[in-house]
Amino acid sequence: MTGRDEETNGESSGEGPPSGGSPEDPGRRRVLGYAGLAALAGGGVAGAWYLSRPAPAPASGGEDGADENGGDPENDGDPADEDALADAPAEIPAVVSRYAPDLYFGALEKWYPTDPRPYVVETDEGAVVDGFTALDEYSAAFRETGSPPAPTVFYNVVEAEPGVDAVQYWLYSAFDQFTVNFHWHDWELLQVFVDRESGEPLLLSASAHSRASPNNEFLDPEIPDGSRPGILSEVGSHSSASEVNGLVPSFERLPVGDLVSDVTNDAIDVSASLRAPFAYGLPRDEGARLPFVLPELDGAPLHEHPSLSIERTDLIDERVTVGSWRGLPTPPEDLPLREPGLVLAHPDSAVDADATYALEPLSPLGEAIDGFVGPQLSFEFAVPGFAEDVLASHITSVGTPWEQERFADPLSDVTDPAHRRRIDGSEPDGLTNRVAGRVRQLRAGTGGTLDGVTDGAADAVTGVAGVSLFPLSTELAVRLASEDPTATVTRGGVFEYLRVEPGPHLIVANGPGIAPVASRFVHEGGLVRIGGDGELAVVAREDAGWIRGDAREADGVERVRVVEDYAGVVYEGAPVETDRFAVAVHREGRYTVEVVDRAGATGAYRVTPDSFDENGEAVRERVETGKAALARTLRGELDELYALAESLAPDGDSAGDDTSENTTDSERERTASDPVRNGLSRARSSAARAVDAAENGEEQTADDRLSASISSLWEVRDAFLTDDQAGYDDSAVAAIDPKALAGIERANDAIDAPL
Secondary structure, three states: OOHHHHOEOOOOOOOOOEOOOOOOOHHHOOOEOOOOHHHHHOOOOOOHHHOOOOOOOOOOOOHHHOOOOOOOOOOOOOHHHHHHHHHOOEOOOHHHHHOOOEEEEEOOOOOOOOOOHHHEEEEOOEEEEEHHHHHHHHHHHHHHHOOOOOOEEEEEEEEEEOOEEEEEEEEEEEEEEOOOOEEEEEEEEEEEEEEOOOOOEEEEEEOOOOOOOOOEEEEOOOOOOOOOOEEEEOOOOOOEEEEOOOOOOOOOOOOEOOEOOOOOOOEEEEEOOEEEEOOOOOHHHHOOOOOEOOOEEOOEEHHHOOOOOOOHHHOOOHHHEOOOOOOOOOOOOOOOOOOEEEEEEOOOOOOOOOEEOEEEEOHHHHHHOOEEEOOOOOEEEEEEOOOOEEEEEEOOOOOOHHHOHHHHOHHHHOOOHHHHHHHHOOOOHHHOOEEEEEEEEEEEOOOOEOOOOOHHHOOOOOOOOOEEEEOOOOOOEEEEEOOOOEEEEOEOOEEEEEOOOOEEEEEEEEOOOEEOEEEEEEEOOOEEEOOOOOEEEEEEHHHEEEEEEEOOOOOOOOEEEEEEOOOEEEEEEEOOEOOEEEEEEEOOOOEEEEEEOOOOOEEEEEEOHHHOOOOOEEEEOOOOOOHHHHHHHHHHHHHHHHHHHHHOOOOOOOOOOOOOOOOOHHHHHHHHHOHHHHHHHHHHHHHHHHHHHHHOOOHHHHHHHHHHHHHHHHHHHHHOOOOOHHHOOHHHHHHHHHHHHHHHHHHHHHHHOOO
16 A cells, blocks of 8 residues: 555545545545434433534524524424534544544555444344455455555544543454464454533543553643644454654653553553563564464455355464464564555545544444454464363454443443543452563573572572573463453563453463463452462473472372572462462472472472473472471472582682582581581581481471571571671672571571471
């Protein structure tokens, strides 16, 4: 499509004839029949000041030219004249034309807003828009002309609150193809809340991918004369974001230089280290790569389905499409980012648009269309189970506009609590019932983040840490499974859900080339941060080792926490299956697996690179809690801590393993002269004896040995408080001391645990 050659003059023809008129040319102005604001509003009546049709000239007789009975003396109720008046076209309400948006699409977009009425078929259920017909005929028309068929935006006006009206702009697309979702018939909504007295906009609300995702909203936008709201549409899904900062055509969740962000949604603590606006956004515009999938029906991709005549080129470009998530060993890193594409605008817009759209009232569609139909499409991705991946499916569609709650109650679609208060002073509970988290990738090397140690210790552990956390190279799908499953995608690794009902839920993160991660949780209201303090970690399939645990023959398992020695918490949550769990980790890491059983007792065990078999599995057939399990874990952790201290020893000499029969007297002497290694050596020796005692049922002896281990660890920490820090530099102290404290806490837990 090039320049103005594809502009339409707004006539109702589905052909979309070109027009050479300028924005000031009256011939470009769309004049439509207007059935009345009450019919359009559905749930409320907007103020009469919206109508731009001039009032009839006053006539003589009576007050304001009316006769004494209130009639027009020149008309006097002539039925023919009344019919002529009723049939006369009415102009679009002035406020509707004023805020009709400029629409910015990505270069790979396939389904632009159009008129669904050409795709109506008559059936026993009435006049319905058939998904097959719409997709086939729209695609054929697009292929033939190279231009979006019949660009159309529908409008509806609703009183949102006394003195505040919502101007709704509804956009219909014949199909939705996205990473986590696809379906026939896609309706998207922009709402402009306007102060009726001043005519000023109070709030823009651009619809996100689903009702469970927060909308992209902007409070008190500045839209000067000569400009309009800008809407940025995500490729395939058509979820939209308002564009108000003037940096078009891209979406900015955060301020850029002197420009404000494109949303004013409130910021939340996604995790302990990340605060972000609670808004959906457009992932590709935020510098992230987002893969699409091919929709299937009856086991065949849509372009190969015998009942359809679409071609592969009618679907999203192959450059950003991944056919099989499981078939990739690693996430794709060569997916292009979003690029600007076509611009559609109102005929009176001042922007340099590729085409103009027709602006039409929505109400006639309800009279012409009884429903939107099409066979069910599904999207499946793996949920990790103990023995094998299980499949989960979901499909979401917002449905027909006039059947949605927000059609008659526009405030029900405002998703930010502060924005809702600004309009009507209320704050429904659902707007604060949220779920959020961040996903990062666990990869080999220390080039990423090490949450398990302080920043000051990062250099000290470079030579011993095997893995660290990196930002996602490809955004992931996140599925929230409950009574009504829905899915979203990450943006910079962040995912957010709104209006999450209280009760149990399952959340799954998955994507191409990724081993999926899943966790169950109970939502009790407010903000729930998923995973270890709001964090989830995933790993590439080729690097994945599966930690699987079975506690069915023990005391069950209610919660699992996996902590990598240096990367920190990589998983935390309730297992997907009853009393069994499966967690994918990087095989080069060293982990402590902590469990809580049904009685609330704790247990733990170690998983190191040597724990994985040739199939990448580390299976614990019987997961146990209690004193012996915790003492064994303490022993393993202290072995690792001693090795770390040895590598960071101030004299630069390796003292070796002082418990080995091959340790020389000189090595023991060096260890004895180093209070840190000396204390750790005694602490691990006491832990080993505690394991023997606990396994033999000698509870008091085990507790005594654990107490001795604690005393030795305190001596290590005290050595770091001396003037010379026992010869260790600051980074070494920062690496060793927190783990010594963690050992003390583990030993205390073991003392408190039953045999």
